[in-house]
Amino acid sequence: SAVISQKPSRDICQRGTSLTIQCQVDSQVTMMFWYRQQPGQSLTLIATANQGSEATYESGFVIDKFPISRPNLTFSTLTVSNMSPEDSSIYLCSARWGPGPQHFGDGTRLSIL
Amino acid sequence: AQSVTQLDSQVPVFEEAPVELRCNYSSSVSVYLFWYVQYPNQGLQLLLKYLSGSTLVKGINGFEAEFNKSQTSFHLRKPSVHISDTAEYFCAVSDAGGTSYGKLTFGQGTILTVHP
Numbered sequence: 001s002a003v004i005s006q007k008p009s010r011d012i013c014q015r016g017t018s019l020t021i022q023c024q025v026d027s028q029v030t031m032m033f034w035y036r037q038q039p040g041q042s043l044t045l046i047a048t049a050n051q052g053s054e055a056t057y058e059s060g061f062v063i064d065k066f067p068i069s070r071p072n073l074t075f076s077t078l079t080v081s082n083m084s085p086e087d088s089s090i091y092l093c094s095a096r097w098g099p100g101p102q103h104f105g106d107g108t109r110l111s112i113l
Numbered sequence: 114a115q116s117v118t119q120l121d122s123q124v125p126v127f128e129e130a131p132v133e134l135r136c137n138y139s140s141s142v143s144v145y146l147f148w149y150v151q152y153p154n155q156g157l158q159l160l161l162k163y164l165s166g167s168t169l170v171k172g173i174n175g176f177e178a179e180f181n182k183s184q185t186s187f188h189l190r191k192p193s194v195h196i197s198d199t200a201e202y203f204c205a206v207s208d209a210g211g212t213s214y215g216k217l218t219f220g221q222g223t224i225l226t227v228h229p
Contacts, residue, residue, distance in 0.1 A: 033217075041221075043157075045216060048216065092157070101147050101162045104157040106155055106156040107155075109154075
């Protein structure tokens with residue numbers, strides 16, 4: 001089955017700083033996604049990251065706050081910019097091969113002080 | 114736009130008892146349906162999926178789900194649960210085509226707690 005690796009697995013950051021989360025998949029894939037899971041909540045899609053094009057953001061999420069890179073077919077990054085305590089969440093990346101399901105990494109647990 | 118409703122936020126059950134976690138969805142187009150499980154401090158693991166064909170789908174760890182198009186439901190069942198099934202379960206839907214193809218919409222999750 002697919003292997004999706006995320007780094008870091010967790011971090012504690014100061015408000016006003018930025019953190020870049022990396023997502024690596026073990027085989028080439030067209031569609032990668034980034035989700036946010038706030039404490040005690042379900043997953044909300046932040047954006048779709050397709051190689052060779054700008055990420056597509058969902059309503060309520062903007063590129064200045066969550067810039068995304070997708071330099072090739074096995075790697076993507078999400079940056080959480082100018083962090084505040086409200087950004088404390090789990091951030092998950094996923095990938096989708098063909099018409100089947102999305103597969104998820106283990107997530108990055110982010111706490112902002 | 115799609116939506117997913119998981120009817121129970123928490124389900125307590127005793128070990129070896131059967132369990133059903135309920136999920137209803139709404140969509141104006143054909144859909145794919147999924148159940149994921151999230152263990153503490155882990156990401157999401159796919160339990161099972163419905164893409165097409167038989168409406169009864171079997172997944173890992175003895176779970177199964179039935180797609181009911183008329184009732185727009187996709188309930189998850191297991192005939193006998195174990196302590197290790199304690200986790201949060203998410204129902205999710207994606208369009209089978211169109212501009213939203215590939216995007217997942219999740220339900221709010223159901224915390225299953227299995228007691229000895």
